[in-house]
Amino acid sequence: DVKVTQSSRYLVKRTGEKVFLECVQDMDHENMFWYRQDPGLGLRLIYFSYDVKMKEKGDIPEGYSVSREKKERFSLILESASTNQTSMYLCASRYTGGGYEQYFGPGTRLTVT
Amino acid sequence: GQQLNQSPQSMFIQEGEDVSMNCTSSSIFNTWLWYKQDPGEGPVLLIALYKAGELTSNGRLTAQFGITRKDSFLNISASIPSDVGIYFCAGPGGGATNKLIFGTGTLLAVQP
Numbered sequence: 001d002v003k004v005t006q007s008s009r010y011l012v013k014r015t016g017e018k019v020f021l022e023c024v025q026d027m028d029h030e031n032m033f034w035y036r037q038d039p040g041l042g043l044r045l046i047y048f049s050y051d052v053k054m055k056e057k058g059d060i061p062e063g064y065s066v067s068r069e070k071k072e073r074f075s076l077i078l079e080s081a082s083t084n085q086t087s088m089y090l091c092a093s094r095y096t097g098g099g100y101e102q103y104f105g106p107g108t109r110l111t112v113t
Numbered sequence: 114g115q116q117l118n119q120s121p122q123s124m125f126i127q128e129g130e131d132v133s134m135n136c137t138s139s140s141i142f143n144t145w146l147w148y149k150q151d152p153g154e155g156p157v158l159l160i161a162l163y164k165a166g167e168l169t170s171n172g173r174l175t176a177q178f179g180i181t182r183k184d185s186f187l188n189i190s191a192s193i194p195s196d197v198g199i200y201f202c203a204g205p206g207g208g209a210t211n212k213l214i215f216g217t218g219t220l221l222a223v224q225p
Contacts, residue, residue: 042218056211094211101158107153
């Protein structure tokens with residue numbers, strides 16, 4: 001079974017803080033993704049990575065950056081957290097040789113006050 | 114751009130009832146995915162469909178890839194309380210294998 005883990009289930013941060021969200025997958029998947037999920041807006045892709053040190057912007061990259069130094073780990077960074085970044089953050093991974101299936105982690109509920 | 118319309122938006126049923134929901138696309142898909150999301154958790158992949166007309170089951174869940182390739186259906190038979198959650202369809206996001214489009218979700222509530 002694919003296992004995607006996220007470092008925190010719940011986080012509370014203050015406006016202006018730098019925030020790191022970590023994601024690890026154990027299935028040697030090449031592709032990893034960060035989404036945010038908000039009521040009424042569904043899942044929106046922030047960034048994805050198709051290989052170590054490679055990254056591509058998704059649909060809403062503004063205010064975020066990412067890092068992929070190792071194949072199994074994909075980090076999402078909020079350089080200066082703002083209240084409009086309060087959301088559920090979901091990490092996912094996908095095997096290049098498979099289909100379109102993405103496998104999600106349990107999510108991190110981030111609150112910025 | 115591509116859109117996925119999922120219906121119904123919500124369903125409130127009694128335990129033991131069967132459930133049907135569907136997803137339609139504005140363009141042809143070559144893959145349909147169905148996910149379930151429990152409250153406060155990440156989506157879990159239920160079923161993946163790869164061919165028009167394909168019918169695939171996973172326990173009490175059955176999904177079908179529509180013949181037109183623009184729709185897909187998910188049925189749940191004999192619902193139980195743990196079926197509660199949000200069900201999402203998803204499909205390829207136009208050209209790039211790393212992009213999925215997600216439906217807006219169907220919220221399912223099951224009364225014991």
